Amino acid sequence: MTRGRLRLSSGAGWRSWSGTVRCAPRHHTAPTSEEQIADLVRAAVGHGLGIRPVGTGHSFNSLATTDGLLLDLRRYAGIVEIDPEAMCVTVRAGTRIGDLAASLHRAGLALPNIGTLADQTVAGAISTGNHGTGLLHPPLSGEVLRLRLVTADGRTLALDRDSDPELFRCARTGLGALGVVSTVTLRCVPAFNLRVRERAMAFEELVEDFGRLVADADRPSFTWRPWQDTVTARELSVTHEPPTPGAYGNRYAATMQEIRCGLVGQAGRVFPSAVPGLTRWLDGRPGAPRPFVDAAHRVLTFPQPVRFIALEHALPLEHVPAALRELRGVLRRGGFYSPYSLLVRVGAGDDAPLSPAYGRRTGYVNLTVPRTAGQLELLRTTEYVLRELDARPHWGKAHTATAELLAPRYPEWDLFQRIRQQVDPAGVFTNDHVARVLGPVRATAASSARLPGEQAGSRTRGEASW
Numbered sequence: 255m256t257r258g259r260l261r262l263s264s265g266a267g268w269r270s271w272s273g274t275v276r277c278a279p280r281h282h283t284a285p286t287s288e289e290q291i292a293d294l295v296r297a298a299v300g301h302g303l304g305i306r307p308v309g310t311g312h313s314f315n316s317l318a319t320t321d322g323l324l325l326d327l328r329r330y331a332g333i334v335e336i337d338p339e340a341m342c343v344t345v346r347a348g349t350r351i352g353d354l355a356a357s358l359h360r361a362g363l364a365l366p367n368i369g370t371l372a373d374q375t376v377a378g379a380i381s382t383g384n385h386g387t388g389l390l391h392p393p394l395s396g397e398v399l400r401l402r403l404v405t406a407d408g409r410t411l412a413l414d415r416d417s418d419p420e421l422f423r424c425a426r427t428g429l430g431a432l433g434v435v436s437t438v439t440l441r442c443v444p445a446f447n448l449r450v451r452e453r454a455m456a457f458e459e460l461v462e463d464f465g466r467l468v469a470d471a472d473r474p475s476f477t478w479r480p481w482q483d484t485v486t487a488r489e490l491s492v493t494h495e496p497p498t499p500g501a502y503g504n505r506y507a508a509t510m511q512e513i514r515c516g517l518v519g520q521a522g523r524v525f526p527s528a529v530p531g532l533t534r535w536l537d538g539r540p541g542a543p544r545p546f547v548d549a550a551h552r553v554l555t556f557p558q559p560v561r562f563i564a565l566e567h568a569l570p571l572e573h574v575p576a577a578l579r580e581l582r583g584v585l586r587r588g589g590f591y592s593p594y595s596l597l598v599r600v601g602a603g604d605d606a607p608l609s610p611a612y613g614r615r616t617g618y619v620n621l622t623v624p625r626t627a628g629q630l631e632l633l634r635t636t637e638y639v640l641r642e643l644d645a646r647p648h649w650g651k652a653h654t655a656t657a658e659l660l661a662p663r664y665p666e667w668d669l670f671q672r673i674r675q676q677v678d679p680a681g682v683f684t685n686d687h688v689a690r691v692l693g694p695v696r697a698t699a700a701s702s703a704r705l706p707g708e709q710a711g712s713r714t715r716g717e718a719s720w
């Protein structure tokens with residue numbers, strides 16, 4: 255290496271958590287300091303290599319892949335500072351959400367809200383718009399107070415709402431396209447416990463009463479298999495009660511459910527029509543589990559060992575009932591059977607220009623399927639239904655949207671593109687997937703956004719392959 259101070263390591267193959275995305279980077283390196291990150295960026299640029307930062311690879315698409323330098327942030331982890339006075343925590347980019355939440359709990363603090371996955375990194379989560387549920391809660395990117403960003407010229411920028419408000423907002427959900435996030439400061443709240451209640455309800459009750467159900471609940475979520483008529487409603491509410499004895503074991507109920515779904519998914523490869531019967535049999539006796547109380551982070555996340563593929567779209571909240579009705583009709587008519595439930599969550603709006611929750615209260619519809627080719631049709635059909643309802647795909651999940659389709663759905667799209675051009679004019683952080691979803695650097699509007707090498711009109715409008 256001539257232009258940086260570190261030697262670039264030799265490449266090693268990389269694959270995502272789901273196992274469905276792979277790449278062979280020329281260099282795969284795990285820096286342990288911010289200085290190393292900056293040196294590696296400078297070195298890669300000097301060698302004319304593309305760069306992609308990566309966390310734990312829990313995204314279901316090729317966002318993080320590269321044939322240049324893969325900057326693996328997992329060893330740049332840990333808490334820099336917990337500030338109980340200011341109620342915030344500063345962490346290194348590769349810190350896992352679960353580790354952070356457990357450390358905060360010991361310090362009497364908590365993140366206001368998190369998704370279901372403890373294993374992902376903080377930077378990977380904010381960069382893709384990761385969210386939990388609850389109309390009072392924005393995605394995690396909405397809780398970012400400050401961050402440090404290493405840009406293509408090797409500089410490290412300290413960003414917050416005052417220092418460079420536009421770059422700060424863009425970098426909060428930047429898809430790794432603006433540079434490498436090195437540290438993040440997140441808002442905290444006092445540690446809290448959640449009471450968990452589940453009940454079965456009719457599908458019609460969910461769609462008729464959706465607005466009231468999600469407004470009345472602190473953190474509601476709904477799971478429903480489109481070929482069934484009942485929905486499971488799960489409500490989490492803040493309580494001062496102590497954890498229920500033995501509550502810890504309840505974390506594994508969801509894990510066991512995913513293991514059952516994985517097993518049925520395997521059987522469904524050979525006998526697709528057996529999925530409903532097998533699912534009912536493995537679900538066991540109907541009846542909601544008893545309510546319990548536990549620490550928030552133990553309730554919100556659970557171990558997820560079974561590999562699958564997921565699609566999730568963020569809709570205007572009021573479109574959720576129409577989406578569910580339409581999906582029920584289309585998926586039933588198509589004879590699609592997945593053992594996994596569709597998951598419906600909600601969230602507050604966000605002001606990061608590429609946040610899927612940008613500027614609106616949001617309903618999130620998530621579809622999980624086994625990793626079998628036969629399930630792609632189910633993903634595709636679901637995506638088409640949601641797309642018609644002004645949906646924005648989760649940046650980290652499976653989808654086929656291109657910049658042409660996405661640009662009109664993000665009111666501050668052009669701001670993001672202008673900032674992108676300023677901080678990475680040569681497109682060092684743009685891989686093929688980023689070019690597909692954001693267009694090439696310098697494209698400021700949907701009109702010029704095409705896949706590299708693609709001729710105008712050569713693809714269906716706004717669509718690429720999976």
Ligand SMILES: Cc1cc2nc3c(=O)[nH]c(=O)nc-3n(C[C@H](O)[C@H](O)[C@H](O)COP(=O)(O)OP(=O)(O)OC[C@H]3O[C@@H](n4cnc5c(N)ncnc54)[C@H](O)[C@@H]3O)c2cc1C
Pocket residue numbers: 271306307308309310311312313314317318327347348368369370371373374375376377378379381382383384385386429430431433434435436558648650651
């Ligand atoms: C089992 C499972 C459960 C999930 N549950 C939820 C959920 O409840 N809610 C939800 O919203 N999503 C959920 N997801 C999606 C997941 O949150 C996102 O895909 C998230 O990006 C994963 O974080 P990661 O560390 O694995 O990131 P990666 O997949 O490694 O990277 C994702 C993106 O972030 C960028 N990135 C990573 N590190 C940096 C950095 N330091 N600087 C700049 N960019 C960076 C990468 O370049 C890439 O573009 C789930 C995924 C799985 C597999």
